[in-house]
Amino acid sequence: MSAKLTKADRPNPINEEIKIDDEAVLISVTDPKGIIREVNDVFIEIAGYNEEELIGAPHNIIRHPDMPQVMFKIVWEHIKDRENVMALVKNLAKDGRYYWILTDFVTKVDASREVVNYTAYRRPICKDVQNAITPLYKALCAIEDIAGMEASEKFLGEYLENKGMTYDEMIEDIIVKHCKKAAALGFGNQMADDFKTMSTEKKQSFWNKLFGIK
Ligand SMILES: Cc1cc2nc3c(=O)[nH]c(=O)nc-3n(C[C@H](O)[C@H](O)[C@H](O)COP(=O)(O)O)c2cc1C
Structure with a gap:
């Protein structure tokens, strides 16, 4: 098996979007540590890596630098608590292009409630949804660059409080x-x-009607 990709191997992002078929569902399964164990064909096609490069790699292999760290903290807090959670995610393909998806994270547990694995089901989202979340992500990334994730978490908490909403x-x-x-x-x-x-x-x-992923 080939050596696993590291952060240093990550492609330079280019400002070009990958169009994903409206009906596509990109699926990946990780072990409890977030190491990729299974991927479906569409995931492979869009990510641009071959299966051998993906299986065994940490899932941050497709992380885009425009994604705030705090969003993944939210995801991990939910799934470690065995709660499903959704996230709007911009991912980085091997050729540097990006793609936006709505991701539904699902935790599988065994009879003693130990985590067996995590599965992510992803559906493409339209430009309007991307535009609705981008200003918040830009603000969070800017805060993280200057003051770290604790500061972005605080900002997000206050942002949600002002809206009178939970993250979900x-x-x-x-x-x-x-x-x-x-x-x-x-x-x-x-x-x-x-x-x-x-x-x-x-x-x-x-959610079933809309994305067929829940
Ligand atoms: C099932 C599953 C799917 C994930 N899918 C993605 C993904 O599509 N894109 C992504 O950037 N991170 C994804 N993550 C989160 C990564 O594990 C990681 O937390 C994130 O990329 C941030 O990595 P970093 O903290 O090393 O920068 C996924 C995690 C799990 C458990």
């Missing part, structure tokens, strides 16, 4: 308000207001 509610709000698919399905701004009081089952059905 912010993601839902952005999708409902900005995702063209949501609008096409008849969901819209009025749905965003309903979301806070919606039952888990109804929300699940919404």
